[in-house]
Amino acid sequence: MNPMDYLSITPEIQKAIAAGKPVVALESTILSHGMPWPENKSFAHEIEDIIRAEGAVPATIAVIGGKLKVGLTPDELDLMCKNENVAKASRRDLPIFLTTGQTAATTVATTMIVAAMAGISVFATGGIGGVHRKGEVTMDISADLQELAHTPVTVVCAGAKMILDIGRTLEYLETMGVPVLGMRTSEFPSFYCKSSGFGVDHRAETETEVAKIMANKWNVGLTGGVLVGNPVPDEYALDFGEMSAVVDQALAAAETKGVHGKEITPFLLAYIAEHTHGTSLNTNIQLAYNNARVASRIAVEYAKLK
Numbered sequence: 001m002n003p004m005d006y007l008s009i010t011p012e013i014q015k016a017i018a019a020g021k022p023v024v025a026l027e028s029t030i031l032s033h034g035m036p037w038p039e040n041k042s043f044a045h046e047i048e049d050i051i052r053a054e055g056a057v058p059a060t061i062a063v064i065g066g067k068l069k070v071g072l073t074p075d076e077l078d079l080m081c082k083n084e085n086v087a088k089a090s091r092r093d094l095p096i097f098l099t100t101g102q103t104a105a106t107t108v109a110t111t112m113i114v115a116a117m118a119g120i121s122v123f124a125t126g127g128i129g130g131v132h133r134k135g136e137v138t139m140d141i142s143a144d145l146q147e148l149a150h151t152p153v154t155v156v157c158a159g160a161k162m163i164l165d166i167g168r169t170l171e172y173l174e175t176m177g178v179p180v181l182g183m184r185t186s187e188f189p190s191f192y193c194k195s196s197g198f199g200v201d202h203r204a205e206t207e208t209e210v211a212k213i214m215a216n217k218w219n220v221g222l223t224g225g226v227l228v229g230n231p232v233p234d235e236y237a238l239d240f241g242e243m244s245a246v247v248d249q250a251l252a253a254a255e256t257k258g259v260h261g262k263e264i265t266p267f268l269l270a271y272i273a274e275h276t277h278g279t280s281l282n283t284n285i286q287l288a289y290n291n292a293r294v295a296s297r298i299a300v301e302y303a304k305l306k
């Protein structure tokens with residue numbers, strides 16, 4: 001069996017890729033395990049509309065019926081959003097779900113894998129996984145970081161949440177040779193907030209500059225991805241001190257309940273959403289829209305270079 005036989009790409013996306021038109025991949029874990037129903041449903045449609053308005057084609061990715069789906073129908077988007085028995089698929093889970101037929105949402109890592117297989121170079125998400133706090137003891141390091149090291153996709157995110165050890169996450173990315181760019185910022189953002197206290201490798205002023213960095217990385221023969229930190233728009237940014245306090249509570253609750261492994265990230269996300277009364281949800285939605293906009297512009301510029 002050819003790897004391509006596992007892919008199920010919609011005709012629209014297939015045509016766009018073949019013609020070298022800009023396509024932007026989207027993950028489904030943000031839908032199934034990152035946002036509540038029914039807000040995630042309107043989000044799933046709106047983020048695709050934003051990408052289209054920028055002149056790119058959206059490609060939401062998921063694992064359904066033993067296939068790697070690139071582009072979901074409205075029914076399939078509903079399936080992911082309702083999250084009735086939808087698993088979370090990171091790299092190690094893929095062969096299992098391809099065998100069992102389990103419906104699964106793709107993380108940043110698996111969305112990158114499937115996007116690269118399909119020939120999609122740009123991917124918009126909310127926040128990436130990273131080195132967890134106390135990761136030096138637990139060894140809980142998201143597979144997202146290894147994927148950035150090896151898989152040639154540019155990921156546009158709003159940084160990483162403070163549930164993670166952002167300093168060690170950036171150290172890991174440096175070791176793995178992943179360029180970390182700031183989109184019109186010199187600081188790596190921390191999801192709800194514009195700042196994190198940590199810098200980026202390069203401040204990119206334009207989407208064209210990001211596209212050139214991607215082209216040069218891959219043209220010179222370097223493997224792996226590029227990470228773009230795009231800060232949440234001012235009007236939706238939350239207070240660093242307040243969010244830090246909620247994050248600390250969430251971490252304490254996870255420890256009390258003994259949550260670990262693949263459950264920890266969804267647990268912390270749900271705890272924060274529940275304890276910030278919807279403000280954090282709106283910020284999450286808006287920063288992802290903003291990432292989709294920037295990712296689309298990068299994809300448009302990258303398509304011109306190719």
Ligand code: PSU
Pocket residue numbers: 027029030033034090106107108109126127128129130141142143144161191261262263265269
């Ligand atoms: N961080 C967020 N929102 C998310 C995730 C992370 O702020 O939705 C999701 C992404 O799909 C990411 C995954 O790839 O969690 C990482 O999970 P883990 O830490 O188990 O690798």
Ligand code: MN
Pocket residue numbers: 140141142143261262
């Ligand atoms: Mn983990």
